[in-house]
Every structure is written in C-alpha cells, then in structure tokens.
Amino acid sequence: QVRLVESGGGLVQPGGSLRLSCAASGTIFEIYTMNWYRQTLGKDREWVASISGGGNTNYAAAVKGRFTISRDNALKMLYLQMTSLAPEDTAVYYCNMIRSWGQGTQVTVSS
Secondary structure (H helix, E strand, O other), X not given: OOEEEEEOOEEEOOOOOEEEEEEEEOOOOOOXXXXXXXXXXXXXXXXXXXXXXXXXXXXXXXXXXXXXXXXXXXXXEEEEEEOXXXXXXXXXXXXXXXXXXXXXXXXXXXX
16 A cells, blocks of 8 residues: 655745655555645645656646756655745645655745
8 A cells, every 4th residue: 555645844935945755655666657746725736746767857837947856766755845935836735656645745935
C-alpha cells in the first residue's frame, strides 16, 4: 500500500521561500513519475510540477522559474523548492503518485 506524507508547509512572507518534502513508502519509488499539486478552497486541484523516475521535470506556467521539483530515489523522497512566493501561491500542496495522494501541507503566503 502506497503511503505519501508531505511536510514543510507553513506561513511565509511574500518573496520568501519554502521547501516541501514528501516521504513515500510501500512502493517501488524510482520507476514512477511523481507530481505536486495544489488546491485552494473552492477551486479544483491544480497540477504544479512533475518529475519522472529519471529526473525529467515539467512545471505549470504559474510556477516555472520559481519552483524546483526534485527527488531522491534512494531515500524515496520528493521535494518542491519554492522561491519568490506570492499570495496566489497560498494553497494546500499535495504529493501524488499515480492514484495515491498524501494528506497535504498548507502553504500560506502573507505579510
């Protein structure tokens, strides 16, 4: 059974940075593409970034150039380094592998 656990969210001022982490267990991690999504209350869940098992990355236009997705296959960890954060980045951020989701971690960007 796949288990994904996010951490690293919090309150940050505009222009600040945060690093989210996602710990995976119960699966062969390195062969799967991993994704970060985010969701704001009342809106659909939005794809943010993805990384293949081999390290190829893709980003949503809204975060390209500010966010960096990475992974450590040996540790079964997924990361999202977020910089130049803006209030519109405020959301619950979710780690995703195929049909499995973590519980989410709240990111709030506010002065």
